[in-house]
Structure formats: structure tokens, C-alpha cells
Amino acid sequence: MTVARRSVGEWLSSLPTLFILLTVIFLSSGQIIHSQLLKIGENTWDEYFLLRGAGMVSEPTCNPDPDINQRVREIVEQRKAEAANDPLGDILGGSSVDPDAIRGSLEASRENCRNKWDRFKIVEEKVTPAVIMFRNIEGGVAKVVSTLGDYKRLLLCLLVMICAITATLARHHISLRPSRTKKDHVVTTTAQLIANAALLMSATVYRAEEVEAIASGVTVSNFYLHQFWIAGFALLTAASIYQLIRPPKDLETGGSWPKAFLTIPLYSFMSLTAAAQFASQGYYHGISVYLNMMMELSTLFLNLALYIWIGMLLKQTKLAHLVFDILRPWKMSPELMCFVVLAVAAIPTAYTGASGIFVIAAGATIYQELIRVGARKQLALAATAMSGSMGVVLRPCLLVVIIAALNKSVTTAELFSSGYKIFFLSLFLFFIYSQFARTSPARIAPFTEALPKSLKRMVPLMPYAIIVGAILVLFSDVLGRQLDEFSAPIILPVMMIGILFYEKLSRHLLHLFTLFLVPMVVMSFMGIWEGYQALTSGQVPVGVSAAELEDILWAEFWRNIFLTAFMVIHYLVKTGDQDPHYQPEAGVSEKLEGSLRMATNETTGHIGALLMLMALSVSTGGIIERSGLLEMLPEVFPSIWVAMGILVATMVIIGMIMDPYGAVILVNATIAQVAFNNGIDPLHFWMITLVAFELGYLTPPVALNHLLTRQVVGDDEVESAKLSTGSFFRRYEKFLLPIATMLTALLIVSFLPLVSDGLHEWLFQKIQSGG
Structure with a gap:
């Protein structure tokens, strides 16, 4: 079904995604543009910061030329009358009135009033239609940027939901192997349905909890987001039901049930695990609570x-x-x-x-x-x-x-x-x-x-x-x-x-x-x-x-x-025709509109797959955090070598099973302070973390970059690379060569700086100006 030669999916997913992405670019570039507009205004008109208030600042109401002597006499008489009527005036010293202090206060008020009038007159005299027109443009940009900037969480929420639904309908979520057979489809779709229903339940319970908090007088920020999360997860659940009822027509027959479980998207595994763990603790809205942590980093x-x-x-x-x-x-x-x-x-x-x-x-x-x-x-x-x-x-x-x-x-x-x-x-x-x-x-x-x-x-x-x-x-x-x-x-x-x-x-x-x-x-x-x-x-x-x-x-x-x-x-410099005349690739258009459209279509699916994985990684981090496993690590180890060995092993395991963006939040909240308590320099620790995450990108059971490689190279091509003969290294070279490289780098970065202070200082140099 198409409308104006575009599929309904493009109208309902790619177009809103493009609008949100362009809005984000406008928000960031709008701040830069507004800053430059202020500089242009100040360089073009003297005292532009005063002139930009023309028409918005009312005329001062104070008197710039009051009769100071008359006002002093009036105030002195007034205060003496008040003191006479006050039975405690003599005791508190209220009967004495200082005319000089009153005069000084009135003269200061007069000076302040005259300054207001001077600024008002300057604005009225110097303001021109050009100033007003420029001010309106500059002020309009500032207002739009500041208004939209308050809704970055909403933009991220809408982006996640639109793209996640698109990835679900397009079968684009990241899994250990693609869904090909009817058995694969039943297993993966059922798992997604249960996972999405768990997300919907969590969002619904979380909203009810915050409604009770508001009723008890607690201030809750961004409450309006709950409606969007609930609606989004409801649509995501409906998409899974639709997929289950209307399976794709290109599914193969055969397959095996054990292998079918490998087609379950990683985010579904994380959602089901987190939902079960939080439910056992009576913390039914736990996933949504940790999902809200992601909103705190909405800009990133x-x-x-x-x-x-x-x-x-x-x-x-x-x-x-x-x-x-x-x-x-x-x-x-x-x-x-x-x-x-x-x-x-x-x-x-x-x-x-x-x-x-x-x-x-x-x-x-x-x-x-x-x-x-x-x-x-x-x-x-x-x-x-x-x-x-x-x-x-x-x-x-x-x-x-x-x-x-x-x-x-x-x-x-x-x-x-x-x-x-x-x-x-x-x-x-x-x-x-x-x-x-x-x-x-x-x-x-x-x-x-x-x-x-x-x-x-x-x-x-x-x-x-x-x-x-x-x-x-x-x-x-x-x-x-x-x-x-x-x-x-x-x-x-x-x-x-x-x-x-x-x-x-x-x-x-x-x-x-x-x-x-x-x-x-x-x-x-x-x-x-x-x-x-x-x-x-x-x-x-x-x-x-x-x-x-x-x-x-x-x-x-x-x-x-x-x-x-x-x-x-x-x-x-003329070199002649060097164009090798590349054959058109699948998913690459020769025209501008087609390229922008195809790029945005692909972007929508990838955003849905990756952001859902990252969002649920944060919840997985919450499970680890609440389980108390990391708290079992002693605050201080017998030696820095023991501390380093345990911390490195822990971060490698986290990097292997979690998305790095969610893992960073977990590591910062739990492991980082343990490292600092044991004398590991913060810069040294975070570089170890980054290298461990590089290793995690490439190491099973998840090996995200290998999954993405399979996605772009093709499942058949990856299967054709498998070897049944040769050494163990040759048969699994695609895993072992990257692991050997990054594991060696991790061990060198982790332990060698502990041996040599000079190497430590050279590798992890503090930049004072940056601090």
C-alpha cells in the first residue's frame, strides 16, 4: 500500500524520524546561531543588549527630580509620629530620627531612577526599525530553541518508540542469528510479545506509583512522559501481535526449536530477565525507572x-x-x-x-x-x-x-x-x-x-x-x-x-x-x-x-x-577518467531524493534496534546493581594487583554481555569508586574500561560487531566462511584474531603502568587546563 509513491511505513516512521533528527540538529545549531546573532547585534549597534528590550520595557514610573528637602521633612515627621504612638519607642530607641541617613537614601533612590530614565531614553532614541527587525529575529530564534530544548526527553521517547515499532515490523532487531523458518518466527515473535507486554506493564505501574506520589505532595518532573511511554509500548505490543497473526510469506519450512531460541532479539532477553528479576523483588516498575535514567542523558x-x-x-x-x-x-x-x-x-x-x-x-x-x-x-x-x-x-x-x-x-x-x-x-x-x-x-x-x-x-x-x-x-x-x-x-x-x-x-x-x-x-x-x-x-x-x-x-x-x-x-590537475564505474549497490540510490529516503529508512530501523538494546542494557545494569554482586567486592583489596585483576575480569564480562553505553552507566555507578579506593588512577581506570568494551564488542556471547557484520555481509556469506578442517585458530579466526589483539592490549594497558611510574605518567597524563 502506497501513498504518493511512498509506503505507509515511510510516512509513519521514516518521515517522523527525519523530522525529529532535523529538530535535534536545529536545537544544537540554533544555540550556535543565536550566540552569533547576539555578537552581530552588539558589533552593529552600541549597547544592543539595551536596545533589544525596545518595546518590551515599559516607561519608568519613578520621579527623576523629587524635592529632596520636602521629602526629608515629610519622612522625619512621619517617623516621629509613629514613635510617639509606640509605647516601646523610647526603650527600643525609635524616638531618634536621623535626617542625614534619610537624605542619603533618597538621593540614592533618585540616582537609581535617573539611571532608569537614561537607559529608557537611550533605547527610545537609538532604536530603529532595523534594530526592531533584527531583535525580533534574534528573540524568535532564542524562544524557539529554549522552548524545544525543554522537550528533549520527549523527542528521545518518540524516537525510541517510532523506531522500535519499525524495527519490530521489519524484523530488524539484533539477535544472535536471523529468523528464517516458521519455527524461528513463532519463537522470536512470542518472546518479543511477552517482552513488550512486560515493558507496557512496567510503564503502567510506574505511572500509577507517580500518581500516588503526586497525591502525597511529592513533586514529580516530566510526568507527561508516562502517557507517551505507555502508548508506545502498547503499540509495540500490538506490532508483535500483528507479526504473530500475519507471519511473513518468505519463511522457510523446517528448522529446529533449540536454534530458534537464538533468533530472539537481545533486547527481549534483557527485558524478560529484568522483568522477572524485578517482579521477584516486588519492584514491578523497575524497568521503567531505569529507562528514565536514559532520559537524563537524552542529549547524548x-x-x-x-x-x-x-x-x-x-x-x-x-x-x-x-x-x-x-x-x-x-x-x-x-x-x-x-x-x-x-x-x-x-x-x-x-x-x-x-x-x-x-x-x-x-x-x-x-x-x-x-x-x-x-x-x-x-x-x-x-x-x-x-x-x-x-x-x-x-x-x-x-x-x-x-x-x-x-x-x-x-x-x-x-x-x-x-x-x-x-x-x-x-x-x-x-x-x-x-x-x-x-x-x-x-x-x-x-x-x-x-x-x-x-x-x-x-x-x-x-x-x-x-x-x-x-x-x-x-x-x-x-x-x-x-x-x-x-x-x-x-x-x-x-x-x-x-x-x-x-x-x-x-x-x-x-x-x-x-x-x-x-x-x-x-x-x-x-x-x-x-x-x-x-x-x-x-x-x-x-x-x-x-x-x-x-x-x-x-x-x-x-x-x-x-x-x-x-x-x-x-x-x-587533469588526470582523465578514473571512475571505475561502480555497479549500483543494493540500498544505494543514484538520485538525491532516493539516497536521503533510503538513508533515513535504514536509519529508522537501526535506531530502533540499537536504542532498544541500549535502553534494556541500562535495566540489565540495574539488575546487576540491585543483586548486590558488585557490593560483594571489598572496598579495599590486599594489593593493587589483585584489585586490578578482579576489576579487569569484571569489566570484560560486563562488556561481553551488555551494550557499552548501558555498561558505562553501570560501571560509573558501582565499580568506578572501588577502583579509586584501591589507588587506581581515574584516567587509568577509564582507559581500561574503554579497551575492555572494545574487547566486548568482539567477544561472544553477544559480539555486537560480528552480529552487525553478519547483517551487512549476509548470512549465507558468513556461513560459507565456516571451515570444517584445519587448526582451531583457522576455523575460528574471525573471533580469535580480534580477541587476541584486544586482550593483549587490555593486559598491557592494565598491568604494565603499575610496574613503571614513568610509563603510567606518559600513558595517562593529566591535562591541567582541561581540569
Whole structure:
């Protein structure tokens, strides 16, 4: 059934999801825009902060020229009369009146009144229609942003519910194996129905509990959200009933009941476990209570949804293919190619939230390209899964931002500084293990042969560099916002949409980006010259030191040099037709509207699958927290070595069974303080936690990145990679190679710094300015 050539599902799920995502971008960018509007107003009109009140501030009612002497006499007489009528006046000293004090008070009031009149007259004299028009725009932006900002919890609630229902109807929830047979369908749908009903019951009981609390005089915030949760879980339950009544027509016959239980979505397992555990404690609304904890971090989880959208937009572009075009002339051996792929993939992984989104976006391309260079299927699957986890410690990974938001003992700057060192350690370990595991000699083409071809194939990337550079300059020079872990969810979608406009709509749009970039670079060079003159004359602006100003000028100088080089190479260097004419991929459109629509459709399903998993991970954390298991850990261990060993084992187990975002909340609430009590430095502890979570991404029983790899590569392709002969390592290489790499990294990061104070200080350096 379609309406205006769009399915009903797109109208009811993808369109609302797109609206919510755009609203989140507007909220974040709106704050930046409003800040810049205030700066523009102050630079354009003197005392704009006074002028912006024109028409909204009433005329003062006080008298700016009162008769001070007359008022003094009146007040003195009044107070003497009051003292005469007061029988205790003489005792309390009320009969004495100080005319000088009264005069001083009246003169101060007169001065204050005159200041009010002066400000009012200034506003009335200087205000112009232009000021009023600008004030209305600036005030309107501020009002809309502040109003919508109060409803971020509602936006997240609606996003979770819409996308979860979509994922249910599309059979897109994450499970250990896909549902294929009729037996699979009966088991997985029944489990989802019971799990969703448990969520509905929990939300209903929670609302009743808060109604009683309100009746007893307790203040309850965001009470209105209960109606949305109840309605959402009711619709989710109805979707499961519909799936059970109307099974898909493509289901196979056969199958086995034991294997069918592996098709139950992970969130359903967590929901059923949490519901049973909380019910045994009489805590029937426990899931909803912990779900409400997720709402406290609504901004971060909305940003995660934006990262998912970014990943799906990336999938619609040719960027992954163009990067592999640069690597092909080197004719690297499979193991060496995997090493390079992991190094390159870590950056987009960090920029897509390190939640496996990059695997969904580019996993199929990575796997196919590795197979093309001769990689074993097991090795290709291992590298594809690892491509979504290596960037978890790099800027601007959202997981690191959540850790810094929950724990004030570390900053994002410190975590990312240590993260870069640990990333290179992990990458080096993968290189060593992969070389020991290789089945053919290592090879690479001669530099004289490969380098010219590789450089030539970098030219098609220049338009993308120009688009990205223009958008970065727009945000940094016009809107005053640099690309960092806080602004990435806003800036990256704009970049992806700009690239899609260039690829799918018209390549002539690149000229518009260039026309914007050229004058901005010229003005930037002029600003650098002015800053250099200020630096040499010693007239450094207030609020910045000479060293900081010099660093800023050099960074901007090299930025401009690179941007200029990109434009010159694109417009002057001709390399001929290098387009390998890629075959259209499934789920990738050749048109702009189709790309945006397909990206949003995929985003909706992935948001529903991942956010439901994360939401129930928080409840699973609640079970562990309330079980008292972690409280059984002693506050102080006999030695720091024993403490480290037990804490590392505990976090690895948590990382293996929980989503990292939910696990971070649990670890921060329970294990972190135990580590600190035993003398483990907070920065050291959180880096261990991140590496343990990287290991958890890749280790059964959940192995989230392997599940996502199976989803994008295809179940049949993964099954074809299984080996019945050969060594144990060869048969399970897709699991063992990543585990060996990350486990070794975890042991090194955990224990070696305890041996050497110098190594500890180098790895986990505190950044004073960040503190």
C-alpha cells in the first residue's frame, strides 16, 4: 500500500524520524546561531543588549527630580509620629530620627531612577526599525530553541518508540542469528510479545506509583512522559501481535526449536530477565525507572541517533570506494591490507559514535574489497568486525563524551590524549598477530610504481575535501564553532548532505562551495596577518596568551594552505577518467531524493534496534546493581594487583554481555569508586574500561560487531566462511584474531603502568587546563 509513491511505513516512521533528527540538529545549531546573532547585534549597534528590550520595557514610573528637602521633612515627621504612638519607642530607641541617613537614601533612590530614565531614553532614541527587525529575529530564534530544548526527553521517547515499532515490523532487531523458518518466527515473535507486554506493564505501574506520589505532595518532573511511554509500548505490543497473526510469506519450512531460541532479539532477553528479576523483588516498575535514567542523558542518545544517520548517509556516497581506489595500486598482501583498513577506518568509526554504525555503513564494501585482494573469508570477517571498534578511544567518540559527562574526575581531552596512544598500541598488536597468522608472504608494490598511481587516484577526492573544508570554514569562521566531540553530531550531517548534493544532484554545485571558500580563505589570511602584527607588537588580545595566539595562527595558516591546495589540484590537475564505474549497490540510490529516503529508512530501523538494546542494557545494569554482586567486592583489596585483576575480569564480562553505553552507566555507578579506593588512577581506570568494551564488542556471547557484520555481509556469506578442517585458530579466526589483539592490549594497558611510574605518567597524563 502506497501513498504518493511512498509506503505507509515511510510516512509513519521514516518521515517522523527525519523530522525529529532535523529538530535535534536545529536545537544544537540554533544555540550556535543565536550566540552569533547576539555578537552581530552588539558589533552593529552600541549597547544592543539595551536596545533589544525596545518595546518590551515599559516607561519608568519613578520621579527623576523629587524635592529632596520636602521629602526629608515629610519622612522625619512621619517617623516621629509613629514613635510617639509606640509605647516601646523610647526603650527600643525609635524616638531618634536621623535626617542625614534619610537624605542619603533618597538621593540614592533618585540616582537609581535617573539611571532608569537614561537607559529608557537611550533605547527610545537609538532604536530603529532595523534594530526592531533584527531583535525580533534574534528573540524568535532564542524562544524557539529554549522552548524545544525543554522537550528533549520527549523527542528521545518518540524516537525510541517510532523506531522500535519499525524495527519490530521489519524484523530488524539484533539477535544472535536471523529468523528464517516458521519455527524461528513463532519463537522470536512470542518472546518479543511477552517482552513488550512486560515493558507496557512496567510503564503502567510506574505511572500509577507517580500518581500516588503526586497525591502525597511529592513533586514529580516530566510526568507527561508516562502517557507517551505507555502508548508506545502498547503499540509495540500490538506490532508483535500483528507479526504473530500475519507471519511473513518468505519463511522457510523446517528448522529446529533449540536454534530458534537464538533468533530472539537481545533486547527481549534483557527485558524478560529484568522483568522477572524485578517482579521477584516486588519492584514491578523497575524497568521503567531505569529507562528514565536514559532520559537524563537524552542529549547524548539523540546525538547517537544522529551518528547513525551520518553512517547511513555515508553508505549512500562513493567515499569508501574512492579510498580503496587509493590503496589498490600498492597491491598489498591481505594481512597488510587489513592493517591499513583498520588504521583508516578508525577515524570514521570515532566520528560515527563507535557503536558499530561504521560496520553497517561500510562493512559490506570493506569485506568485498578484502576478498578482492585475496583475503581469507575468516580474516576478512575479522577485519570487518574490528573496523567498527578500533576507533572507540579516538576523538570525537560519543562513548568517551558520556564517560566525561558522568564522571568529573576525567575530561574528554585527557581521555582522547591517552586514547591515541592506546589506539596505536592496538593497531601494532594487530599487525604482529596478523603477520604470524598469514598464509602467504607479505608483499607490497614498489614505491616508485605504486606512489604515482596512488597520488593520481587521490585527485577525485579533492571535490570532497573542498566541500568538507567549506562547511568547516562556515562553522568555524562564520558561526564560531570548531569541529570537536560536542559539535560533530551537528556538523557531520551537514557535510554528508553537502556531499550527496554534489554526487547525486549536480557536480556543478562544487563551484558554489569554491566561490564561498575563496573569499573566506582570503579574509582568513588577512586575519592571520593582523594577528601576527598584534603578536609582534605585544598587543595580544585579552583572554588569550601569546603562545595560544601563535598556535591559533599557525593552525589557521596550515588549514588555509591545505584548502588552497585542494582547490588548485582539482581545477588545474587533469588526470582523465578514473571512475571505475561502480555497479549500483543494493540500498544505494543514484538520485538525491532516493539516497536521503533510503538513508533515513535504514536509519529508522537501526535506531530502533540499537536504542532498544541500549535502553534494556541500562535495566540489565540495574539488575546487576540491585543483586548486590558488585557490593560483594571489598572496598579495599590486599594489593593493587589483585584489585586490578578482579576489576579487569569484571569489566570484560560486563562488556561481553551488555551494550557499552548501558555498561558505562553501570560501571560509573558501582565499580568506578572501588577502583579509586584501591589507588587506581581515574584516567587509568577509564582507559581500561574503554579497551575492555572494545574487547566486548568482539567477544561472544553477544559480539555486537560480528552480529552487525553478519547483517551487512549476509548470512549465507558468513556461513560459507565456516571451515570444517584445519587448526582451531583457522576455523575460528574471525573471533580469535580480534580477541587476541584486544586482550593483549587490555593486559598491557592494565598491568604494565603499575610496574613503571614513568610509563603510567606518559600513558595517562593529566591535562591541567582541561581540569
